[in-house]
Amino acid sequence: MNIANRSFNVETYLSEGQARRRRLMRPPNAIGTQKAIPAPKPIERPPVRLVWGDKRFEAHVAAYRASSAFAKTPKEYFVRRSLELGFTSEDIVAQFNLFPSAMARRMLAWELRSKFGLKELQISRLMKRDHSCVYKIFRNPKPTEEEASMRLVLEPGVTFMRSLQRAYRDGVLYKEISAIYRISDRSIRTIANRHRWPKRGGVA
Structure with missing residues (x-):
């Protein structure tokens, strides 16, 4: 039996076409046929304590x-930066040239030039030094933090000169002061005379 001999029913053809169209246009997973998902309800959480209320954190900031x-x-x-290294800015610019403060001064000169682009003359004015002294500073390499900082041997929050004065008045031997603060016995006596610290007799 060929196609020419088959009977053709228009109503059957149209109904089959409509059913086929419905299957194609409205599949089971079509968006329009999906059920609406209810919005999630907000979860109530206890109030969070702000970090800024922590006094220790505020002090750190x-x-x-x-x-x-x-x-x-x-x-x-x-x-x-002077305070971070263990000195006051007055210690750094003081005319008395202690080795620890000289090393800190050298580090500060390098950092001021690299951070702010200052020239030697500008640095010399800030440090109250002749510009030739600053030129000499840059002839030497930049010191390390260990070489320039006294924070490892100083009490927290105490500067170099204040700590030195306390050690002197507590009767610490000169040789111990010299080892801790990296200054000579002669420098200790000179500082004591300049700041009018009480004499210690023959303590060595």
């Missing part, structure tokens, strides 16, 4: 903002 990393000007950086 305040200390960090007071560090040399937040300095906006060369002078501000000079003051803050």
